[in-house]
Amino acid sequence: MSHWTLRRAAPVALCAAAVLGVSSAAAQQPAGPAWTRGAVCYEIFVRSFADSDGDGIGDLVGLTRRLDYISGLGASCVWLMPIAESPSYHGYDVSDYYRVEPAYGTNDDFRAFVTEAHRRGIKVLVDMVLNHSSNRLPAFRAALRDTNSPYRAWYRFAPRPLGNGPWGGTSAWRHSPVRDEYYYGAFSSAMPDLDYHTPAVREEAKRIATFWLREMGVDGFRLDAVPFLLEDGDCNTGCPGTHAFLHEYAEHVRSINADAYTIGEATWGPLTELMPYYPDQLTSYFTFELSDSLMAAVRDGRASGLLGGWLRLQDTLPAYRYSAFLSNHDQRRAMTTLGGDVARAKVAATLLLTLPGLPFVYYGEEIGMTGDKPDERIRTPMQWRPGAGLGFTTAVSWERAQADSQTTTVAAQDTVQGSLLNLYRRLIHLRRENDALGAGRLVPLQAASPQVAAYVRRAGDHAVLVVANLGGTAVTNAVLNSRDSALAAGRYTPRNLLGGADGAPLQVGRDGRLHGYVPVRGPMGPREVLVLDLARR
Numbered sequence: 001m002s003h004w005t006l007r008r009a010a011p012v013a014l015c016a017a018a019v020l021g022v023s024s025a026a027a028q029q030p031a032g033p034a035w036t037r038g039a040v041c042y043e044i045f046v047r048s049f050a051d052s053d054g055d056g057i058g059d060l061v062g063l064t065r066r067l068d069y070i071s072g073l074g075a076s077c078v079w080l081m082p083i084a085e086s087p088s089y090h091g092y093d094v095s096d097y098y099r100v101e102p103a104y105g106t107n108d109d110f111r112a113f114v115t116e117a118h119r120r121g122i123k124v125l126v127d128m129v130l131n132h133s134s135n136r137l138p139a140f141r142a143a144l145r146d147t148n149s150p151y152r153a154w155y156r157f158a159p160r161p162l163g164n165g166p167w168g169g170t171s172a173w174r175h176s177p178v179r180d181e182y183y184y185g186a187f188s189s190a191m192p193d194l195d196y197h198t199p200a201v202r203e204e205a206k207r208i209a210t211f212w213l214r215e216m217g218v219d220g221f222r223l224d225a226v227p228f229l230l231e232d233g234d235c236n237t238g239c240p241g242t243h244a245f246l247h248e249y250a251e252h253v254r255s256i257n258a259d260a261y262t263i264g265e266a267t268w269g270p271l272t273e274l275m276p277y278y279p280d281q282l283t284s285y286f287t288f289e290l291s292d293s294l295m296a297a298v299r300d301g302r303a304s305g306l307l308g309g310w311l312r313l314q315d316t317l318p319a320y321r322y323s324a325f326l327s328n329h330d331q332r333r334a335m336t337t338l339g340g341d342v343a344r345a346k347v348a349a350t351l352l353l354t355l356p357g358l359p360f361v362y363y364g365e366e367i368g369m370t371g372d373k374p375d376e377r378i379r380t381p382m383q384w385r386p387g388a389g390l391g392f393t394t395a396v397s398w399e400r401a402q403a404d405s406q407t408t409t410v411a412a413q414d415t416v417q418g419s420l421l422n423l424y425r426r427l428i429h430l431r432r433e434n435d436a437l438g439a440g441r442l443v444p445l446q447a448a449s450p451q452v453a454a455y456v457r458r459a460g461d462h463a464v465l466v467v468a469n470l471g472g473t474a475v476t477n478a479v480l481n482s483r484d485s486a487l488a489a490g491r492y493t494p495r496n497l498l499g500g501a502d503g504a505p506l507q508v509g510r511d512g513r514l515h516g517y518v519p520v521r522g523p524m525g526p527r528e529v530l531v532l533d534l535a536r537r
Helices: 016-020 022-026 060-065 067-073 107-119 138-145 150-154 199-215 240-256 271-277 288-300 308-314 342-354 420-433 435-439
Strands: 041-044 077-080 096-100 123-128 173-175 182-184 220-223 261-264 284-286 360-362 441-444 452-459 462-469 490-496 506-508 529-536
Touching: 060 067, 060 107, 067 107, 067 420, 096 107, 096 199, 107 123, 123 199, 123 261, 138 150, 150 199, 199 240, 240 261, 240 271, 271 288, 271 308, 288 308, 288 342, 308 441, 342 420, 342 462, 342 529, 420 435, 435 452, 435 462
Parallel strands: 041 077, 041 360, 077 123, 123 220, 220 261, 261 284
Antiparallel strands: 173 182, 441 452, 452 462, 462 529, 490 506, 490 529
């Protein structure tokens, strides 16, 4: 350990006026790192991705060997769930922030992985757990044993519980195993919260960031559970001190690497709860409201409420500063939520990958892997091919596979033109290559049928029309209109970017609006989606 000094963070305004002021600030912000334009990121649980040494646990050498698969998918970046040393299978309780989890390999293995990822044009983000440490971190052990230890100030100790934690009426104060006192741990007794009022803690967090950026070569971080970083009196979620520290932390990260990308897990709630984390804290945040609205629309077969969140955000923030997804490592997998319906999964994927933002895809989602709580069952081994080890391992896996693991595999879908996997590949590559999909403005359209979602993505004179029948029945006339100007005047020849029949010719008048346009001749099939490139004559 080293000694640290504190530089006080600049105050962050949290009043309503400041939140509303994000919009005007956004208009003047740069486009962001070049790699984020049209990008899609891929979330990986290293333990479950590829085992190279036959111990049943995925590792960094195995992951490196699978980089061509990730590159072929079209991902511009990967987010690795925690890879630092930890006593748990999930890694969200770090016992050494400067060492890779030994089950995954060595620091040199990680550097080799980063080198190979970069060689393929793939950026690397790692999970950074700052809210709490493991109770096995040497600093916490010293603080428990010795009340005079300088590390006592790294954590919150009290002779009795001081109020409740962030989970309603539940106390987050844990009884010490050493003496009759308590320490604060919002998530569990094995995860004592670090106290960011202490200068040394703040500086150590920055020192760790510097290490991973400079010594390990990462391109940024996903920050776990950021609302709980710093408690202020009775406030224990999203407190002013948390916002001030995020501002300070992000400023430090950018001083090491101006293009470093930071994305936070700030709230599972609505966008109104997310906005106080802008404009000048982390680069981006996950938008759970957008993800929930997308999955609800596909699950229920109704378009209402789908686009509202995206439309609000695009007038507030650059697209690289918010991220939607279908599911992640804490949630029931998307395919399970959609009842195992591949057609629904294809609709969900198409919407996610044709709407604005910087979307994330959870490993295995691209082949329709299933899984439900508890957490271990939504983090099961990647299903590469049928057989005893699924192509994941030659041994007994750390966690048993899903019931459909012999049929839902990469191998089964790899060469099948209409597979879910190849739809993901096509859409991710299209997003990178097609400027309208990668960076275009979202323009909503009105459909006569409540089960049809329709919108235009427009970048200059280039436009793509997306029409999705979310329902389980055919739509006879998918009539589309626009309230406002959607396209430049002219005659358009719609070309189907996903194969199949092209769309019907489209004539747009001087007002730029669509009036009674029917994109397909005949019925639009159940859960059929059109992605039409609009070429103007």
